[in-house]
Amino acid sequence: MVQLDFEKSGGLIPAVAQDWQSNEVLMLAYISPESWEETLRSGYATYYSRSRKALWKKGESSGHLQKIRGILVDCDLDTVIFKVEQAGPGACHTGHRSCFYRAVAGDELQEVESAVFDAEKVYQVKK
Amino acid sequence: MVQLDFEKSGGLIPAVAQDWQSNEVLMLAYISPESWEETLRSGYATYYSRSRKALWKKGESSGHLQKIRGILVDCDLDTVIFKVEQAGPGACHTGHRSCFYRAVAGDELQEVESAVFDAEKVYQVKK
Numbered sequence: 001m002v003q004l005d006f007e008k009s010g011g012l013i014p015a016v017a018q019d020w021q022s023n024e025v026l027m028l029a030y031i032s033p034e035s036w037e038e039t040l041r042s043g044y045a046t047y048y049s050r051s052r053k054a055l056w057k058k059g060e061s062s063g064h065l066q067k068i069r070g071i072l073v074d075c076d077l078d079t080v081i082f083k084v085e086q087a088g089p090g091a092c093h094t095g096h097r098s099c100f101y102r103a104v105a106g107d108e109l110q111e112v113e114s115a116v117f118d119a120e121k122v123y124q125v126k127k
Numbered sequence: 128m129v130q131l132d133f134e135k136s137g138g139l140i141p142a143v144a145q146d147w148q149s150n151e152v153l154m155l156a157y158i159s160p161e162s163w164e165e166t167l168r169s170g171y172a173t174y175y176s177r178s179r180k181a182l183w184k185k186g187e188s189s190g191h192l193q194k195i196r197g198i199l200v201d202c203d204l205d206t207v208i209f210k211v212e213q214a215g216p217g218a219c220h221t222g223h224r225s226c227f228y229r230a231v232a233g234d235e236l237q238e239v240e241s242a243v244f245d246a247e248k249v250y251q252v253k254k
Binding site for chain 1: 128129135141143145149150151152154155167177197198199200201202203206208219220221223226227228231233234235236239245
């Protein structure tokens with residue numbers, strides 16, 4: 001298994017999920033050594049949830065799985081890019097395809113991409 | 128100024144530098160509140176170097192500046208994407224355009240992009 005440098009950042013490193021075809025960045029989350037192993041083993045993006053302190057197979061409850069189509073690692077071995085095939089309409093818990101749906105416009109944030117699914121229905125959360 | 132959530136991660140949050148035209152991810156580094164302010168003020172990507180513990184204007188010594196063409200923020204306000212116009216041939220201290228020039232191939236790493244400049248000359252470091 002390819003060894004990454006988890007120590008520099010105290011055990012977790014960032015993983016950028018990027019659409020394998022369009023190159024759109026869909027989200028950024030963190031991986032632990034166990035997430036890394038599980039991602040490689042399963043072929044599906046598996047992160048570490050900092051809030052739940054647990055392994056997090058993306059899409060396990062929503063169905064919005066991220067099938068791994070390739071993995072890039074950076075020069076320092078402390079960041080990875082998951083090239084993913086995103087199942088379902090989107091990756092973000094707000095109902096947007098990408099978590100990066102807002103742009104800085106002066107002192108404000110401007111929504112630059114509309115929601116593509118009903119987050120309340122999928123995640124049973126209030127928006 | 129747009130406020131980001133620096134507290135959740137202990138003061139630094141990741142910034143993904145993405146080519147504003149091709150969408151190629153060039154690098155990932157970290158920003159502090161001061162970096163964020165300086166990036167917005169100057170219009171050039173300014174990170175926080177964890178090793179040097181100092182503000183780091185990307186390209187200040189190499190000339191490989193990153194002009195900000197847009198900034199996206201994520202749903203949780205704890206990650207940003209700098210859409211940049213990369214000056215010079217590349218962003219990586221290894222001489223590659225992107226820090227993500229290697230792919231996971233089984234248990235090995237495979238170089239998928241060749242170097243585009245002589246890192247020894249630009250950075251005065253041994254490769």
